[in-house]
Amino acid sequence: MRILITGGTGLIGRHLCNALLEQGHLLTVLSRHPETIAVKCGAAVQAMASLEEWRPDRTLDAVINLAGEPIVDAYWSEKRKQVLRDSRIALTEKLVQCIAAAKQKPTVLLSGSAVGFYGNGGDMELDEDANAGNDFAADLCREWEQAALAAEIYGLRVCLLRTGLVLSESGGLLGRMLLPFKLGLGARLGDGKQWMSWVHIEDYVSMVMRLLDDEQARGPFNMTAPQPVTNAEFTRTLARTLHRPAIFAAPAMVLRLAMGERAALLLEGQRVLPAKLTTVGYRFKFPSLGNALDDLLHR
Numbered sequence: 001m002r003i004l005i006t007g008g009t010g011l012i013g014r015h016l017c018n019a020l021l022e023q024g025h026l027l028t029v030l031s032r033h034p035e036t037i038a039v040k041c042g043a044a045v046q047a048m049a050s051l052e053e054w055r056p057d058r059t060l061d062a063v064i065n066l067a068g069e070p071i072v073d074a075y076w077s078e079k080r081k082q083v084l085r086d087s088r089i090a091l092t093e094k095l096v097q098c099i100a101a102a103k104q105k106p107t108v109l110l111s112g113s114a115v116g117f118y119g120n121g122g123d124m125e126l127d128e129d130a131n132a133g134n135d136f137a138a139d140l141c142r143e144w145e146q147a148a149l150a151a152e153i154y155g156l157r158v159c160l161l162r163t164g165l166v167l168s169e170s171g172g173l174l175g176r177m178l179l180p181f182k183l184g185l186g187a188r189l190g191d192g193k194q195w196m197s198w199v200h201i202e203d204y205v206s207m208v209m210r211l212l213d214d215e216q217a218r219g220p221f222n223m224t225a226p227q228p229v230t231n232a233e234f235t236r237t238l239a240r241t242l243h244r245p246a247i248f249a250a251p252a253m254v255l256r257l258a259m260g261e262r263a264a265l266l267l268e269g270q271r272v273l274p275a276k277l278t279t280v281g282y283r284f285k286f287p288s289l290g291n292a293l294d295d296l297l298h299r
């Protein structure tokens with residue numbers, strides 16, 4: 001297939017490019033830094049610097065839309081919130097305009113979202129039928145999904161990737177946590193009761209491939225492992241895997257003071273279940289956190 005990937009230079013995108021290239025697909029990656037694509041995504045990947053380059057006579061079979069400014073990295077001022085929205089919602093709207101203009105349309109759009117769609121879910125188990133939350137991250141995901149669903153009127157099959165915390169050997173959540181945990185300074189966050197819905201990068205990539213190929217797949221998919229854990233359990237398991245103690249707790253009040261509204265990403269959570277992928281028979285290589293961390297950290 002000829003596939004366009006936005007956000008292809010990111011943590012998930014680079015793993016995905018590798019796997020798709022191995023299967024013989026022809027890839028184009030949209031990036032603000034097209035000169036980095038060969039190194040990050042592979043020499044065979046074509047670069048696209050702007051969506052203006054998608055002319056109506058260009059044929060693409062599939063689009064995977066992952067682009068978005070990192071959500072945890074900077075304080076959520078009103079200006080930053082707009083940047084987070086524009087990099088996802090406005091970009092997805094432009095993508096749908098390109099799809100509308102294309103003479104021959106792609107057949108499928110896989111578009112990003114996150115488990116933050118559900119807001120703070122407490123202890124409730126959340127499948128794809130659960131309602132959206134009502135905080136900033138939930139609104140962002142909901143509007144991002146709506147923008148992507150607009151492609152359905154052009155005949156595309158649209159899958160929404162409600163992504164959990166993606167665990168990979170470099171970068172992302174683990175990249176941030178490893179140093180303090182290796183130094184024995186790993187800490188539970190707040191009371192540690194908030195749920196963390198994680199997924200091993202290898203399972204994530206396999207699930208994306210499945211959704212690309214499965215012509216019956218459409219709508220939202222929880223892209224998470226089937227065994228979410230609380231933050232306390234995550235902290236214990238990571239410390240155990242690294243053979244280090246984790247005796248500290250970061251007080252919720254301190255995190256709220258330091259991070260403002262963004263602290264919700266650490267202190268609140270969702271207990272998400274990949275109900276639809278499980279129903280269609282997807283078999284997880286890493287269903288449990290212990291095995292996933294063991295694989296990533298002791299490979």
Ligand SMILES: NC(=O)c1ccc[n+]([C@@H]2O[C@H](COP(=O)([O-])OP(=O)(O)OC[C@H]3O[C@@H](n4cnc5c(N)ncnc54)[C@H](OP(=O)(O)O)[C@@H]3O)[C@@H](O)[C@H]2O)c1
Nearest residue numbers: 007009010011012031032066067068069087114163165166
């Ligand atoms: N990793 C996770 O645990 C996780 C969890 C839930 C949801 N997600 C979502 O899944 C998507 C991919 O995640 P990731 O971890 O691979 O992200 P990442 O490593 O931060 O990469 C993000 C990608 O988005 C592009 N991008 C960033 N800001 C942009 C902007 N202002 N305009 C256009 N493109 C922009 C970047 O491309 P260039 O710099 O090349 O332009 C980069 O390739 C993100 O949208 C993220 O929010 C990820």
